[in-house]
Amino acid sequence: MTFTVLSVLAHPDDEAIWCGGTLAKYADAGARTAVVDCTWAEGTVRAGELERSLGILGAQPPRLLGYADARDPDSAPGAPRFVDVPLEESVGRVVGHIRELRPDAVITFDANGSSGHPDHVHAHRVTLAAVEAAAHGQMFRDAGAPWRTQALYLATLPLSVVRAQWEAVLGSPPEPGQSLPGTPDEHVTTRIDIAKWGERKYRAMLAHESEAARGASLSLLLNLPEEARALLLSNEWYVRVGHRGPAEDALTG
Numbered sequence: 716m717t718f719t720v721l722s723v724l725a726h727p728d729d730e731a732i733w734c735g736g737t738l739a740k741y742a743d744a745g746a747r748t749a750v751v752d753c754t755w756a757e758g759t760v761r762a763g764e765l766e767r768s769l770g771i772l773g774a775q776p777p778r779l780l781g782y783a784d785a786r787d788p789d790s791a792p793g794a795p796r797f798v799d800v801p802l803e804e805s806v807g808r809v810v811g812h813i814r815e816l817r818p819d820a821v822i823t824f825d826a827n828g829s830s831g832h833p834d835h836v837h838a839h840r841v842t843l844a845a846v847e848a849a850a851h852g853q854m855f856r857d858a859g860a861p862w863r864t865q866a867l868y869l870a871t872l873p874l875s876v877v878r879a880q881w882e883a884v885l886g887s888p889p890e891p892g893q894s895l896p897g898t899p900d901e902h903v904t905t906r907i908d909i910a911k912w913g914e915r916k917y918r919a920m921l922a923h924e925s926e927a928a929r930g931a932s933l934s935l936l937l938n939l940p941e942e943a944r945a946l947l948l949s950n951e952w953y954v955r956v957g958h959r960g961p962a963e964d965a966l967t968g
Contacts, residue, residue: 718746720966721818723809723842725753725797725834726784727765727777728926728933731919733829733870734822735772736909736951737966739916742773749775751812753805753838754784756791760925768922771915780808785833798837802844807855809845814859820966821846821864825871825954830896830932843867843956868905868953868966871898876946883943884935898954905953905966913948 720741722734730738730750738748750769755761757779765777782797782805784790797805813821823842828835848854850863872880877897882888889895909916926933936947953966 716817718744719816719818720746720748720820720822721751721813721816722749722822723751723753723812723838723845724823725828725832725838727752727755727761727768728920728923729824729835730765730772730774731768731916731923732933732936733824734951735768735916735919736912736948737822737907738769738772738774739912739919740907740909741966743912747775747816748773749778749812749816749818751778751780751809753780753797753841754782754790754834755779756781756794759790761790761923764923764925768919771919771922778812780805798833802841805841806844806848807858809841810849810855811858813845813849813864814862817862818864820866820868822868822870822953825869825898827896829870829872839869866966867956869956871903871952871954873897873900873903873952875900876952880939880943880947883940898952902954903952904955907951907953907966908949909951910949913945917948 722730724730742748752765762779769777781791781794782800783794785796785798824835824839826839828839846864846867850861852861874895874897877895878889920933920937923933927937
């Protein structure tokens with residue numbers, strides 16, 4: 716059976732920023748790769764950009780839950796905000812995608828949402844619940860046959876990288892005691908070498924033109940100094956949770 720990697724993320728552009736190199740690397744190796752985005756609706760500009768990005772990365776067309784971004788009601792006109800939807804509803808919908816695709820590995824954000832955005836944090840919580848629920852036949856009976864994912868990976872940045880990038884962007888180190896996104900280096904379990912796929916990751920990021928134009932976090936990444944950008948286009952980092960299968964079936968560097 717084809718090795719399958721499923722990413723459950725919050726917004727269009729998250730796939731390029733956080734796991735684009737991993738998706739491209741595994742797609743090139745013959746794996747099936749897919750992305751569920753919890754926010755933004757079909758027919759919006761950003762949904763179209765997501766489809767172009769996934770095409771560059773070799774992934775399946777996007778799977779959109781169609782909820783509204785917590786900070787942009789125009790992302791899904793008339794739909795509730797993702798963070799306001801009853802947990803059972805959003806978890807059940809992700810369970811349906813997991814049971815359909817039967818992934819060997821699932822990728823989502825770390826507990827801080829990798830950047831602190833409320834949609835990212837909520838996507839983390841929903842995905843963890845869905846991965847567990849998908850394995851239990853007595854839960855969400857109408858969502859397909861149970862499936863137990865071998866491993867769950869939380870996309871993150873080592874704190875050492877965050878501190879270095881902070882200084883590269885702002886010209887000075889963070890204040891003493893300042894709370895930063897990222898994970899203590901010793902807790903990061905997996906580094907994926909994506910150097911061969913860095914250019915693809917970068918092109919996928921550029922596909923999100925509307926985000927880059929409005930000066931969001933994507934714009935900051937695209938305008939990093941060359942050395943700092945090269946580091947992020949050569950590596951992606953994860954915390955592996957609950958590995959249940961043979962080591963060779965998990966994501967490897």
